[in-house]
Amino acid sequence: MKLRNSRLNSAQTRRLLEHFVAGTTARTAAELIGVNRNTATHFYHRLRKLIAARLERTGPLSAGGEVEIDEVHFCSVGKTRASRVPASNRPVFGLLSRGGKIQTVMVPNTRRDTLLPILRTTIDPEAIVYTDAAGVSDALGLLGLHHRQVGHSDRFAPGPEHMNGMENFWNQARRHLRKYNGVPRHHLHLYLKECEWRFNYGSPRQLLAILAQWVRQDL
Numbered sequence: 001m002k003l004r005n006s007r008l009n010s011a012q013t014r015r016l017l018e019h020f021v022a023g024t025t026a027r028t029a030a031e032l033i034g035v036n037r038n039t040a041t042h043f044y045h046r047l048r049k050l051i052a053a054r055l056e057r058t059g060p061l062s063a064g065g066e067v068e069i070d071e072v073h074f075c076s077v078g079k080t081r082a083s084r085v086p087a088s089n090r091p092v093f094g095l096l097s098r099g100g101k102i103q104t105v106m107v108p109n110t111r112r113d114t115l116l117p118i119l120r121t122t123i124d125p126e127a128i129v130y131t132d133a134a135g136v137s138d139a140l141g142l143l144g145l146h147h148r149q150v151g152h153s154d155r156f157a158p159g160p161e162h163m164n165g166m167e168n169f170w171n172q173a174r175r176h177l178r179k180y181n182g183v184p185r186h187h188l189h190l191y192l193k194e195c196e197w198r199f200n201y202g203s204p205r206q207l208l209a210i211l212a213q214w215v216r217q218d219l
Helices: 010-022 026-033 037-057 112-122 134-143 165-178 185-200 204-218
Strands: 066-075 081-083 090-097 102-106 128-131 146-149
Touching: 010 026, 010 037, 010 204, 026 037, 037 185, 037 204, 066 134, 066 165, 090 112, 090 165, 090 185, 102 165, 102 185, 112 134, 128 134, 134 146, 165 185
Parallel strands: 066 128, 128 146
Antiparallel strands: 066 081, 066 090, 090 102
8 A cells, every 4th residue: 555645665554554543643653663753743644634534525414313412622722621611712513323423513612503504404303402502402492403401410310311422422532632742723623533533433443444445545
């Protein structure tokens, strides 16, 4: 697998793919493989751009049945600490269908006027939506969608009314991003799409096969 306009040979490319899927940082992968650190960093960046482009091609999630909607804020320039405050930092909006597929959207704010177009194109009118976000609830009400407010105190209670898939995704994303000790704000969307891809596309073996195929086709 030889990339166009790349100094990496086929074996190096394959090993970098494996390390990327395993979650190894570019700096560590470069040292283990014996390639230049900047080369590995650039290769990882190309992979993230490829993943984001591929996810964009698939179009918005068409969520029916039961859907969970949640939001977090990624705070501070150059950092990836995620929390529910403060609202002045960049919010990330997430939707998870009962089938286990996630979609993330970086938005300027979570006011209902911002969320309405997203919800209108991604939520089936017959879906039951679970959320604890006030802005989302307002937008759902305007669209006439059936939704149930879920508080953080009871969202992990047993029973079909309480879904915790979004919280699982945020936790996975936080763990993955924490190892980088800060992500440039202008690249944060690429890292989030990488996390979305990891969540949606199966086991490490499946991720590697899919990514290798995309690389052969697009890079």
